Amino acid sequence: MGRALSVSLWQDTLGEPVSPRRPLPGPASYDVAVVGAGYTGLWTAYYLRRADPRLRIAVLEAEHAGFGASGRNGGWCSALFPTSWSRLVAASSPAEALRLHRTMAGTVEEVGRVCAEEGIDAGFVRGGTVTLARSGPQVTRLRAELAEAHGRGFTAEDLRWLDAGEAADVLVARDVRGALFTPHCARIHPARLVRGLARVVEAAGVDVFEQTPVRELLPRAVRTDAGTVTADVVVRATEGWTARLPGARRAVAPVYSLMVATEPLPPSAWDRIGLAGRATFTDGRHVIVYGQRTADDRIAFGGRGAPYHLGSRIEPRFDAEPAVFAMLRDTLRDLLPGLGADVAFTHAWGGPLGIARDWAASVGLDRRTGLAWAGGYVGDGVGTSNLAGRTLADLVTGRDSDLVTLPWVGHRSRRWEPEPLRWLGINAGLRAMRLADAEEHRTGRPSVVARAMSPLVHG
Known part of the structure; x- marks a missing residue:
């Protein structure tokens, strides 16, 4: 390889x-x-x-x-499950879909248990995840997500709303209007x-x-x-x-996700940034980003945005996309004003993840x-x-x-479209999510592009 x-x-x-x-x-x-x-x-x-x-x-x-x-x-050991709620319910029932998600929450604890029992020093800290709402459309989406979750049988112990002040107690970020918090995630190496x-x-x-x-x-x-x-x-x-x-x-389909990491940050930087409890973090934008405070006090930060390559190709050179690395560094600086403009980034890497149709x-x-x-x-x-x-x-x-x-057992996904339709469709979806974020930033309203592309990017 x-x-x-x-x-x-x-x-x-x-x-x-x-x-x-x-x-x-x-x-x-x-x-x-x-x-x-x-x-x-x-x-x-x-x-x-x-x-x-x-x-x-x-x-x-x-x-x-x-x-x-x-x-x-x-390094997010989370209870997130990629299959949509509606698909799980269609394959079983609301009660079974909830059981799967409850089992995922227990899975986070199981990974920590095995690490402790087997002496695996993976830096496991169950600090939860904070998802920041940094615009009106993001507030609307995250509030709707919370209401849907509670309507499905989850409680405030699974997912709750933080006001701007409470969010800042977890992570001090720019333009935060509120946040969702779940305890069902651990940071790992x-x-x-x-x-x-x-x-x-x-x-x-x-x-x-x-x-x-x-x-x-x-x-x-x-x-x-x-x-x-x-x-x-x-x-x-x-x-x-x-x-x-x-x-x-x-x-x-192998789709690339890329990451960058800072140098170890001094205590004074963490006084400005927060993350004392080692929560993982993201925000409500359409193009997924994700971060953590590492065991050696860096920030490791990643996101989607790299292109899918024709024919499902995987090559070492695809691990590095300088434009995406630059975007990630700029995004993190914009997100965390306490980081400082002079912080050094020491690592940049990437690799493919797997997406069924x-x-x-x-x-x-x-x-x-x-x-x-x-x-x-x-x-x-x-x-x-x-x-x-x-x-x-x-x-x-x-x-x-x-x-x-559990309702994911025995599921068979249909195959992806043949090329070049697969290449066109996946990359169109990636570009649409970037355009959707730009649209929301410009208009302050939920993206029309995101709504139109949802059937494509979610199967």
């Missing part, structure tokens, strides 16, 4: 060299073969091993554990989490093979350059890289073929992948748990 051109903050502050493990030596046979050593694959191996220590499990990774989105993301998981599952007896590209997934078999691995169950845990597998180019995450097991899968997280994979791993473990072992009946 080739190495990334830019070094992420997370890799640079990992505290250990990333030395690849041994590759697959040759043809082999296992009970479960997991393709991909990111969060989904490693959580699956972790919970499978705990459920049945007799299982022979292999994890096959083309690069090294955490090479993809699991090692590069924004994503690379330490994924590398720690790899060590834990390997110590438990799982074979983790790196530098082992998988060329094809077959019923109960995986084809690699070193030979074929047969297994009763084959788990596809490749997320944004799924499009590289034969027959899966239109299954998931209907923007719906899914997990499942086809018992006829032995092929299992999870993904389509739309950037909300830190927490969702843990739920996926627990669910796959129950599906594989045949455990009749509450997880295997």
